[in-house]
Amino acid sequence: MKTKIITTRFLAIFCLLGIVFSAASWASAQDETPLPLSLRRNFGSSTGTGDIQGNFTLKARPAQAVEKVVFYLDGEVMGEVTAEPYDLRFVTDNYPVGVHSLTAKGFTAAGQELDSNVIRVNFLSAEAARKSMFTILGYLLGAIILATLISWAIPMILGRKAKAVPLGAPRNYGMLGGAICPRCFRPFARSLIGANLVVGRLERCPHCGKWSLVHSASPQALRAAELAEMEQTGEAVVAPTQSEEERLRKDLDDSRYQDT
């Protein structure tokens, strides 16, 4: 249940991130230029705000046939590609740290030049990228802890926390009296937060976790249900021998250690 909540939250966060990133790359690819230029991360880090570090590929997709594409960083040639796909891999660490403009130019056989859109990026040092990565991880960890706390605290506050009541144990049913779960037939104390409906009271069984309409049960009926729990497993009868079993197992473990 708890892990389910966390997984759902996680998925939500990742979906959101995915939408943000794909929207960003879509926007840059949609520029109406004769030579659309986009940037793809192979490995490394990218904050989505233009801070990048690692191994990237510049992708130029000319609108018409070209003989070659030349890639530039701040107007200086990074490299040229003479056949499709017009992709150029580069590593940010090979260039100075800081803000750069990435562009490309396509050259047609007729001597026409196709200009690309400009991609503005901030090259981070490997160390700075690691730090910002740790910051993001820190936030994620914080979010996970928060989600865990919330999923743990809410049932506590609402008094729904399932206490592991041993089978057959007599219990205090409190001021509202007890009820018997129609699903698992185990008795439980009626809580303050149950919803009163005309036909009964909507309550969550702390044993099986299912919601059902319950009526307050008589003390006799509750005691009978407690006894019925015992019969479910015969735990009350087994209880004294259990410690003996444990002792035997412990002896067995001890002897195992002595062998080796």
Ligand SMILES: [Zn+2]
């Ligand atoms: Zn139940």
